[in-house]
Amino acid sequence: MIDELDRRTDLASDLTRRARAAGVGLIWRAQARRTSRVLVQSGRAEETGVSTASGHGVQVVTPEGYTALGSRDDFDPGAAANLLDRVIGIAAHGPDLGLTRVPAASSEALRARDVPEGLEAFERLDLEAARNRLIDLEREIASRVEGVTLRLAFGTDLDGWRVVRDDGTDVTFAMPRCTMRMTASNEGSGDRHSVGASVSGPLPDLPWNDATVAKFLERALAAARLATRLPDAPNHPSGSFPILMDYALAKGLAHEAFGHASEADGFRSSILAKDGKFRAGDRVGPAHVSVIDEPVRGDHAFQPFSANGVRRRRATIVDHGHLKDALTDAWTSASAGTSLTGAERAESFRSAPLPRMTNIRIEVDAPIPAPGAFEDYGPEEVRELLASAGIFRRHPEVVFLSGYSGGQVNTVTGDFVFNCKSIYRLGHSGATLYKPAIFSGSMFGALGAIREAFGPLALDAIGTCGKWGQSVPSSGGSHWFVFLEPEPSVRLGGR
Amino acid sequence: MATDRFVEALEASGARAWSIYTTSFRRLSLGTKDRESGNPHAPFSVSEGLAAAYKVVWADGRVSRGSLERRQIELEVDDALRQARSAAIDDPDGAFVPEPSEIPDVAIHAPETAAIAAGEVEPIAERLAFIRKVVVERGLRTWSGSISASEGLGRIVTSTGMDASGKGTTFGWSAVLDGELGAGRALRVPESRELFKSRVFRIVDTVLKLREPAASLAGGLQRVLLHPDVVEEYVLGTLFSNLDGATVAHAEGAFRKEQFGSGDPVLREDLGLTIDPWKPLGPGSYRFSTEGVPSKPTTLIDRGRLVTPILDLKYGRRLGMAPTAHALSMEAVAFTAASEVPYEEAEREAVALILSVLGVHTQDTASGDFSLSAPQAWSRKGGRVKATISGNLFALLRDPGTTLVRFEDETTPGLLVTCRIDPR
Numbered sequence: 072m073i074d075e076l077d078r079r080t081d082l083a084s085d086l087t088r089r090a091r092a093a094g095v096g097l098i099w100r101a102q103a104r105r106t107s108r109v110l111v112q113s114g115r116a117e118e119t120g121v122s123t124a125s126g127h128g129v130q131v132v133t134p135e136g137y138t139a140l141g142s143r144d145d146f147d148p149g150a151a152a153n154l155l156d157r158v159i160g161i162a163a164h165g166p167d168l169g170l171t172r173v174p175a176a177s178s179e180a181l182r183a184r185d186v187p188e189g190l191e192a193f194e195r196l197d198l199e200a201a202r203n204r205l206i207d208l209e210r211e212i213a214s215r216v217e218g219v220t221l222r223l224a225f226g227t228d229l230d231g232w233r234v235v236r237d238d239g240t241d242v243t244f245a246m247p248r249c250t251m252r253m254t255a256s257n258e259g260s261g262d263r264h265s266v267g268a269s270v271s272g273p274l275p276d277l278p279w280n281d282a283t284v285a286k287f288l289e290r291a292l293a294a295a296r297l298a299t300r301l302p303d304a305p306n307h308p309s310g311s312f313p314i315l316m317d318y319a320l321a322k323g324l325a326h327e328a329f330g331h332a333s334e335a336d337g338f339r340s341s342i343l344a345k346d347g348k349f350r351a352g353d354r355v356g357p358a359h360v361s362v363i364d365e366p367v368r369g370d371h372a373f374q375p376f377s378a379n380g381v382r383r384r385r386a387t388i389v390d391h392g393h394l395k396d397a398l399t400d401a402w403t404s405a406s407a408g409t410s411l412t413g414a415e416r417a418e419s420f421r422s423a424p425l426p427r428m429t430n431i432r433i434e435v436d437a438p439i440p441a442p443g444a445f446e447d448y449g450p451e452e453v454r455e456l457l458a459s460a461g462i463f464r465r466h467p468e469v470v471f472l473s474g475y476s477g478g479q480v481n482t483v484t485g486d487f488v489f490n491c492k493s494i495y496r497l498g499h500s501g502a503t504l505y506k507p508a509i510f511s512g513s514m515f516g517a518l519g520a521i522r523e524a525f526g527p528l529a530l531d532a533i534g535t536c537g538k539w540g541q542s543v544p545s546s547g548g549s550h551w552f553v554f555l556e557p558e559p560s561v562r563l564g565g566r
Numbered sequence: 567m568a569t570d571r572f573v574e575a576l577e578a579s580g581a582r583a584w585s586i587y588t589t590s591f592r593r594l595s596l597g598t599k600d601r602e603s604g605n606p607h608a609p610f611s612v613s614e615g616l617a618a619a620y621k622v623v624w625a626d627g628r629v630s631r632g633s634l635e636r637r638q639i640e641l642e643v644d645d646a647l648r649q650a651r652s653a654a655i656d657d658p659d660g661a662f663v664p665e666p667s668e669i670p671d672v673a674i675h676a677p678e679t680a681a682i683a684a685g686e687v688e689p690i691a692e693r694l695a696f697i698r699k700v701v702v703e704r705g706l707r708t709w710s711g712s713i714s715a716s717e718g719l720g721r722i723v724t725s726t727g728m729d730a731s732g733k734g735t736t737f738g739w740s741a742v743l744d745g746e747l748g749a750g751r752a753l754r755v756p757e758s759r760e761l762f763k764s765r766v767f768r769i770v771d772t773v774l775k776l777r778e779p780a781a782s783l784a785g786g787l788q789r790v791l792l793h794p795d796v797v798e799e800y801v802l803g804t805l806f807s808n809l810d811g812a813t814v815a816h817a818e819g820a821f822r823k824e825q826f827g828s829g830d831p832v833l834r835e836d837l838g839l840t841i842d843p844w845k846p847l848g849p850g851s852y853r854f855s856t857e858g859v860p861s862k863p864t865t866l867i868d869r870g871r872l873v874t875p876i877l878d879l880k881y882g883r884r885l886g887m888a889p890t891a892h893a894l895s896m897e898a899v900a901f902t903a904a905s906e907v908p909y910e911e912a913e914r915e916a917v918a919l920i921l922s923v924l925g926v927h928t929q930d931t932a933s934g935d936f937s938l939s940a941p942q943a944w945s946r947k948g949g950r951v952k953a954t955i956s957g958n959l960f961a962l963l964r965d966p967g968t969t970l971v972r973f974e975d976e977t978t979p980g981l982l983v984t985c986r987i988d989p990r
Contacts, residue, residue, distance in 0.1 A: 169698070484941060
């Protein structure tokens with residue numbers, strides 16, 4: 072599939088020459104993507120499909136500083152030339168429409184390639200075998216947890232890009248990602264609840280990889296059991312509490328509360344910027360807490376280069392309590408007053424690249440060790456971990472939020488929310504299950520409330536991040552568990 | 567026509583039945599981020615595309631469904647068919663292609679929108695200039711949004727002899743002010759200048775009100791007014807999620823298949839929910855589905871009783887019911903009750919007007935339990951409040967005290983409900 076992009080050198084050269092002749096700058100983005108999906112329910116395949124998408128986008132910048140973007144879903148040279156001419160034509164409307172003049176982009180020319188080995192596995196994927204494997208896994212889960220309706224899905228996504236700029240930049244990269252997901256809904260006549268579980272990996276061997284399948288089954292069985300118990304669980308009262316969250320929720324906190332607000336395309340209104348500049352150096356949290364975003368090879372959201380052909384770099388958004396790096400692109404790093412981190416990502420060749428997160432995490436200095444593996448920790452084991460750390464001497468009861476189910480933020484006001492799959496109240500007397508409730512508040516209040524963390528870093532919490540009409544994979548995490556002191560500006564919903 | 571080569575290949579493949587829906591489009595759009603129109607993150611853009619959705623019932627009865635890109639439709643037909651064949655499954659409920667039937671004549675194309683999609687920028691310039699002027703004059707800090715126009719041509723061809731095509735257009739605009747609240751519409755044709763301006767003025771006034779000093783609010787079980795935007799996003803969104811045919815067939819949602827047509831009310835007995843895809847130039851109007859099913863008005867809920875899920879051919883057959891209309895836009899949806907009250911009356915009763923909520927996509931739609939952050943809410947006493955609202959949607963929709971509220975220029979009603987509100 073990547074050869075589809077490799078074959079377009081002549082087209083890229085022709086368009087570059089044509090753009091130069093017209094006196095405009097050019098960024099050319101070509102994408103070739105192949106996805107497949109298998110969905111199994113009640114012992115049979117409900118959906119199986121393979122789809123491909125390919126095409127290119129041409130973005131021009133006129134000498135006056137106006138930019139415009141055009142896209143078309145083929146690589147036909149004649150159609151591409153016409154498209155470029157049309158884009159140059161609409162950019163000329165800049166003065167009539169009062170369009171913004173863009174600053175000169177600040178990035179060095181780069182020629183690079185990052186295409187992992189083993190991608191032929193995507194082409195060789197046997198969908199029939201994948202269906203049968205999912206049916207087996209569904210049967211196994213159903214045999215161990217009664218009273219649930221199950222849905223299992225396996226998806227593969229090989230997303231290849233080539234970015235060529237008129238300054239000589241020519242970057243090709245591929246982002247392979249695969250997921251296996253399960254949703255369990257309780258049966259019965261009462262309220263229904265759905266709980267999900269997932270695993271991810273870079274190659275389509277997930278359903279046959281013993282270690283991955285073992286992890287998937289552990290997570291899926293826990294989720295299915297939870298689905299059967301939630302209908303009888305009470306609602307947790309609302310308010311501010313001492314809170315323990317698992318690493319998936321901590322990823323949600325990092326992503327919603329700090330990641331989005333550090334994306335430089337929003338710096339004319341973000342709460343982490345002033346007068347368009349990132350508030351680098353400002354204290355926003357305690358000295359033992361950092362928030363870091365960086366590409367992690369093999370990760371669900373891995374992207375080695377930006378959609379403008381810039382190498383993606385680590386961004387320490389919060390460095391021991393102080394703002395440091397923003398998520399910037401070549402258009403914004405200078406005006407934001409921070410270094411270029413090559414953070415721009417695009418969902419499709421039709422999209423304008425935007426500064427986005429990749430793998431974001433909260434790191435806490437001197438985490439308290441936690442033995443074993445994360446999957447070993449049910450609510451009772453978590454309670455014992457807190458007891459051994461002396462947390463109950465400070466707080467007789469702790470509210471434990473488990474499992475991430477999405478979030479949202481307003482970067483202007485700093486308000487964020489995210490939701491969990493379940494709530495446990497942990498104390499000397501045991502662990503009591505409650506229905507999930509939204510966790511909301513002020514980003515500064517939440518970060519400032521972080522006190523301890525338990526266990527090593529786990530960075531495989533995956534999701535999909537939506538912004539400005541584009542969806543891209545996201546991931547991240549934290550230490551296995553993160554503890555927050557009660558904070559009035561951070562509340563649990565409840566009823 | 568782009569489809570012809572694929573149709574020839576399907577006919578030669580020995581497939582038992584097939585359908586292919588092709589759509590070609592062109593689109594022009596312009597974004598604004600924080601008062602900067604056409605910047606690199608929200609550029610002036612044009613796009614062209616061709617895609618198809620197909621269903622093939624092979625000679626052995628197995629079924630393939632999927633999508634095709636331009637290259638496959640125009641150049642790589644044989645490879646595309648091989649790819650489709652590799653994804654075939656046993657799917658007896660899906661092995662059905664409709665017979666030709668009368669396609670309703672619904673107006674969904676507007677020449678003025680097509681002209682904008684082709685590059686006529688005057689109507690965009692005029693609306694953009696108006697928003698900018700109001701933002702400056704009323705002292706707003708910033709705004710973000712977009713204006714776009716597109717024109718598409720859809721064609722359905724089936725092995726049973728259906729061959730229908732038609733053009734459609736979409737014009738959309740949105741504007742979020744001060745990062746707080748937004749307005750916007752997606753239509754077939756640009757709305758009148760007067761309507762457009764009144765919408766902009768209304769949202770500006772609302773955002774400016776939010777700047778007033780914060781008010782105190784007593785928490786607990788209270789009368790709360792949900793703005794139509796909240797009703798569309800959360801209330802109707804949750805209902806539609808649970809009315810989805812696949813969700814019902816797989817027993818994954820709140821509604822069970824035996825409840826449909828049973829006559830037992832699941833919601834309050836005066837509530838109704840319908841889809842009308844025949845409104846002339848309605849944003850939710852269409853003539854035929856991607857499967858070749860002609861559109862028709864559909865009643866989903868009548869007097870609190872479940873009438874039908876939202877069904878395509880496959881899940882219609884599985885549930886033994888006819889395929890239904892799909893809601894392409896909330897403007898095609900009517901959520902009704904025996905009576906409604908005007909906004910002014912509801913405002914006097916509610917402790918707070920909830921203008922927007924965060925976290926809708928994080929809710930468990932099956933349970934109907936909700937716990938939503940409302941950072942933009944307005945207290946009856948005057949002043950902004952930030953709060954969390956929580957409760958159970960289905961309980962609210964069975965509650966005799968829940969009242970539908972008519973808001974000016976809104977097709978969806980607001981809802982006056984009794985739920986828990988916790989200020990923060």
